[in-house]
Amino acid sequence: xxxxxxxxxxxxxxxxxxxxxxxxxxxxxxxxxxxxxxxxxxxxxxxxxxxxxxxxxxxxxxxxxxxxxxxxxxxxxxxxxxxxxxxxxxxxxxxxxxxxxxxxxxxxxxxxxxxxxxxxxxxxxxxxxxxxxxxxxxxxxxxxxxxxxxxxxxxxxxxxxxxxxxxxxxxxxxxxxxxxxxxxxxxxxxxxxxxxxxxxxxxxxxxxxxxxxxxxxxxxxxxxxxxxxxxxxxxxxxxxxxxxxxxxxxxxxxxxxxxxx
Amino acid sequence: xxxxxxxxxxxxxxxxxxxxxxxxxxxxxxxxxxxxxxxxxxxxxxxxxxxxxxxxxxxxxxxxxxxxxxxxxxxxxxxxxxxxxxxxxxxxxxxxxxxxxxxxxxxxxxxxxxxxx
Numbered sequence: 001x002x003x004x005x006x007x008x009x010x011x012x013x014x015x016x017x018x019x020x021x022x023x024x025x026x027x028x029x030x031x032x033x034x035x036x037x038x039x040x041x042x043x044x045x046x047x048x049x050x051x052x053x054x055x056x057x058x059x060x061x062x063x064x065x066x067x068x069x070x071x072x073x074x075x076x077x078x079x080x081x082x083x084x085x086x087x088x089x090x091x092x093x094x095x096x097x098x099x100x101x102x103x104x105x106x107x108x109x110x111x112x113x114x115x116x117x118x119x120x121x122x123x124x125x126x127x128x129x130x131x132x133x134x135x136x137x138x139x140x141x142x143x144x145x146x147x148x149x150x151x152x153x154x155x156x157x158x159x160x161x162x163x164x165x166x167x168x169x170x171x172x173x174x175x176x177x178x179x180x181x182x183x184x185x186x187x188x189x190x191x192x193x194x195x196x197x198x199x200x201x202x203x204x205x206x207x208x209x210x211x212x213x214x215x216x217x218x219x220x221x222x223x224x225x226x227x228x229x230x231x232x233x234x235x236x237x238x239x240x241x242x243x244x245x246x247x248x249x250x251x252x253x254x255x256x257x258x259x260x261x
Numbered sequence: 262x263x264x265x266x267x268x269x270x271x272x273x274x275x276x277x278x279x280x281x282x283x284x285x286x287x288x289x290x291x292x293x294x295x296x297x298x299x300x301x302x303x304x305x306x307x308x309x310x311x312x313x314x315x316x317x318x319x320x321x322x323x324x325x326x327x328x329x330x331x332x333x334x335x336x337x338x339x340x341x342x343x344x345x346x347x348x349x350x351x352x353x354x355x356x357x358x359x360x361x362x363x364x365x366x367x368x369x370x371x372x373x374x375x376x377x378x
Binding site: 019067068070074247256257258259260 | 354372
């Protein structure tokens, strides 16, 4: 699938085929995509624990649910629990940055050297940043979000349905033997969709000009309709929700799975 | 428990069907069956519909919020009610989900979990 279409087809899928297994190579592809994401200071904070739902004890599965995620967690055959490893940067003490210098990604042309990392970046920026819970959490969460987004899009590209979900982090920590310094981020639920891939159409979004500005806040970035049309042709911008027949589809699924209407 | 007035006259029952119609674009095709199930549930817990919803809410500094305790109580009561119904899994789910639908359309968030696969 072309990249633009992958972006356009992504929906949060909430009805999965509960007993259709997901091929192991597809899960690996999702993880490979996450691993290659952009990350500040090449820290690679993201960690993941892949869980096959049916290998979880029933009691654990029930405990992992939050009030809003019960149905999703039950229907998705694969759960990928994502965490940010808060120890990644303190352990590396700037060595991941020096790797970038060594491979020619960070260069003297832009002011980079091993000595700059050792004398300034680590002691004056990274170490204080990692000592501040707020700054640390911001950095880790933002970068994990970038990587998880690549995982999500890879799942779509593999023809799977996916949905980011909350989970009971305390239960997961115990059940999955999560290290103490891992920050829970999201659970990516993965499976084959039981709903149509359109899932009722692209979700409502605020107008483009309300979100993006040019030069300064308050001056909307002007949206070129020619670009919009080309993105429609590339299936990135698709028909907005609700599509005809969505109500009937949801009612049928609700009845199939014994869910309230 | 004998309800003092017909179920249809309770505000929360009207809200249920109004919101149902707004959500699904039509009235339930089995209104009388749904009311009958709700009547059984009211008898099961010994409360009228408006009281059930009120007990799932609480007032905090002038704002109405969902009561975790109340919601949990009724979630459990619905499970007990559903289990007490005779019939197959689909029939039991229908009875439980009718009450869940009543709560959900009155703004009380709850999920049943997958009951049929």
